Amino acid sequence: MNSRFTDVTAAELIKLRTLPAVAGTIGATLLGVPGLALVLQAAAPEPAGASAATDAGFQAIEYGQVGLILLGVLAAATEYSGRQIHTTVKSVPHRPLLAAGKAVAHLVTAAMTAVLAVGALAGVGERRPSFGPLLGAVAYLLLISMLAYTVALLTRGVLAALVVMLGLVFVASPLLTRVTAMAGYLPDRAGRQMYQTGSSYDTTLTAGQGGVLMALWVALALALATVMFIRRDA
C-alpha cells in the first residue's frame, strides 16, 4: 500500500512536471510576484513608511495568487481535456489511492511554488518583513491553490473552475465585504488575515483563526471533491 501510494504520487508528479502549461504558470508566478512587488514599492503613495513598504510587498500576493489558482486548476482539470483520465483510472483503478496521490502531488508542487514566490518577495523587499506574515503568505497561497484544485476536480473544466475561483477572489468577495461583515468568513478573506500586516483590514478574525477557518473550508471542499471523484463516472 505504502509503496503503491509513493508510485502513484510519483506518477502524478511526472505528469505535472511535464505539462508545459504548469511549467509556464510556475515560471510566470516566480517572476511576476517579485516583479510586481518592485513596481508596487515604486508606486507606494507615501514615502516608504514601515507599514506601507511591507503592505506593498504583500499586495503582490493578491495578484500572485492568480498563478497558484491557475496551478491548482491545471493540476486537476488537464486530465479531463482529452482521454487521459481514462488511461489514468485504468492504470490506477483504486480511486481513493489515486485521489490521494493526485492531491499530494499537487500539494508538493504548490508548496514549492509558494515558498519560492514568497521567498523572492522577501528578497526584493526594502525592509525585511517579519517571519510570521511570510509564513502566513505561504500558507495562504498553498490553501488557495488547493481550493482551486478541488473546484477544478468538481467542474472538470479549466475555464469553469477559473471563472469560479477568480470570480470569488476578485469580484464576489470584495463586493460582499462592502455589504456584510459575514464576508470576513469567506475562505479567501479569512485566509488573508494570515499575512495582512496593514491596519486597513477588519479585525473579525486573528491570523490564527483566519488560517484555521480557511483550512476548514479547503478540507471540506477537498472531502466533497474526493467523494465525487471516487463515485462519479470518469
Next chain:
Amino acid sequence: MVIAEFRKLLGLPASLVAIAISVLGTLGFAALTAISMRAALDRGDTARFTDHTTTEAGLDLLPVGAVGAIVLGVVIISSEYTSNRDDAGGGRQISTTLTSTPRRPALLAAKVTVVTVTTGALAAFTVPGAIMVSQTLLGDHGHPPGDLVDRIGWRVVGSVVYLVLTALLACAATVLTRSGIIPLTLLIANTSLVSVSLLLTRVTGLARYLPDVAGAQMVSTRYPAEDMLGPIAGGLVMAAWTVVMLVVAAVVFTRRDA
C-alpha cells in the same frame, strides 16, 4: 452567418452561465447592497453612505457584469479550438467552421457582431436593471427617476459601452491565444476593485491610456487616481484599443493556419 454564430454562441452552456452570472449576479448584488445601505441609512449612518453613494447605487457593480462579458468574448473563440472527445474524432470545431465559411474576415466580422449584440443587449438590461433594483430597495433614500437621469444618465450609456468593449477585447485576445486561459485569467483578475492597472497609474501617468483605466472614466466620477481622461476621451481611447486589437486579431486569424 451571423445567425449561425448566434446559435453557436447561445448553444454553449458556458454562454448561458455567463449570461446568468451577469443578470443574477448584478441584480443580486444590487439588492444586497441596497438593503444593507438602507439599513445603515435608517440607523442614521450617513457618513459612509452619502447622497453621492445612493445616486450611484447599482452602477458600481460593473465588475460583475464584466465577468459575464469577458466569458462571452472568450468562449465564442475558444470553443472553436477545443478538441472534441477522442470518441468523436478529436477534431476541432474551427475546421468545420472554416470549411463551411472559408471567408475568414467575414467570419470574424460575424463573430464580432454577435459578441457586440449579445453583450450590448445583456448590458442594456443589467445596468439599468441594477439601478432600478437599488433605487426601489433604497425606498425613501432613493432618488426620483428624473433626478437620476440628470445626474448619471450618460454613465449608464458609458457602462454599456464599457462592457461591450471589454467583451470585444476578450474576443480579440482569444483569437491570438486560441485558448481561453490567459485572456480569462488576466482580464478577470484585472476587474477587481483595486486592479493592476489602477496600481500602475501610481507608477506612470501613461497608465491612464490603458484600455480599462481609460474606459472606466466613462462610468466613474470618483476614479481613485488623478489626472484621468474625460469620459468621452476615455471611451475613445478604449475604443481605439479595441479596434487595434481587432485588426491585429483579424490579420492573424486570416493568415495563420487554423
